Amino acid sequence: MTGNGAQRNYVRIAVASVAGIAIIALIAAVGLLFMDHREDEQVEQTRADATTAARELVVQMFAYDSDTADAKLHEALNRLTGDFKEQYKTVIETAIIPAVEGKQVNVSATVEAAGVTSAGEDDAVVLVYLNQLTTGPEFPNNPITASRLRVSLDRSDGEWLISGLEKI
Structure with missing residues (x-):
């Protein structure tokens, strides 16, 4: 009976060990799935935030009137960054503002449509379909200009800034 009792104890220990390992593996799998799901949610939120920012900022940069162009276009500079900020400043000061x-x-x-083409944790590229309607005495036909823009954004201190813009 002593050998039989020892064998039963061995079986119990083995079953308990296997059950413990299975429980630990299950907890680890659930944890990994949760982390993966959370990461997916963060990526989707980044994509949504970047798209919203691109839509708003592109309109800020490309909508103006002759009375407020100087102030409005310079205000858009606050949401630009890097070399692109200086390029935009040069264009508005030497071409757009004097022309209007x-x-x-x-x-x-x-913005007719916009969608993310790539996104990281703090950067994104958004394709924007923009229509501009120009009105005024020099534009009797009220021309609409359609543009496709590749907008590069960087997140800094929780705020999306345009770091590049390319007409495609």
Whole structure:
């Protein structure tokens, strides 16, 4: 009976060990699935936030009128970064603002569609389909200009900033 009792104890220990290992493996698997799901949610939130930012910022950059172009376009500089910020500043100061001042020009901009083409934790590239409607005495036909833009964004201190823009 002593050999039989020892054998039963061995079986109990083996079953308990296997059950313990199975429980630990199950807990680890659930933890990994939760982390993966949480990571997916964060990626989706990043994509949504970057798309919203791109839509808003592109409109800020491309909608203006002759009375407020200087102030409005310079305000957009606050949401730009890097070399692109300086490039945009040069364009608005040397081309856009001088071209519209005192000419009763109004340019409205609407984003027809936008979608993320790539996203990291703190950067994203968003493809934006933009329509601009220009009105004023020099534009009797009210032309609409359609553009496809590749917008590069970087997140800094929780705020999305445009770091590059390419017309495609």
